[in-house]
Amino acid sequence: MAVTTQNGSVVSEARLEEMAHMFEHGEWPEGSTRVVRGRPLKLGEELVSVTFKIPASELSAMDARVKSEGISRSDYLRRLVGRDLAFA
Incomplete structure (x- = not known):
């Protein structure tokens, strides 16, 4: 490897x-x-924090989703944003 x-x-x-x-x-x-x-840079550049609010029910659903994917909330959200920006 x-x-x-x-x-x-x-x-x-x-x-x-x-x-x-x-x-x-x-x-x-x-x-x-x-x-x-x-920690090494995860995506090749410095990451910055973004904070926003969502309903508790959506957070619970997101946590279930990330658990099933074996990823963190941050990775999940980065993936969603990345996909959206790629098709914008």
Whole structure:
């Protein structure tokens, strides 16, 4: 399994294992490489909060829907907005 970095580079699983070994044994190279703490950007850019109100019955229905999909409310709402904007 390969991983795509924020700058678009693709790193193989073997390379990730090699890098982990280097880091764990204090062999991490000096220079421009840096470790960034925190959650990675989910969609490639900073996310901002949006707040709005809906009826409690709709929230209950949405929670049931996201549970059945195995996703969060935020992911569900982002998906809906994304679909709507794609067809606007």
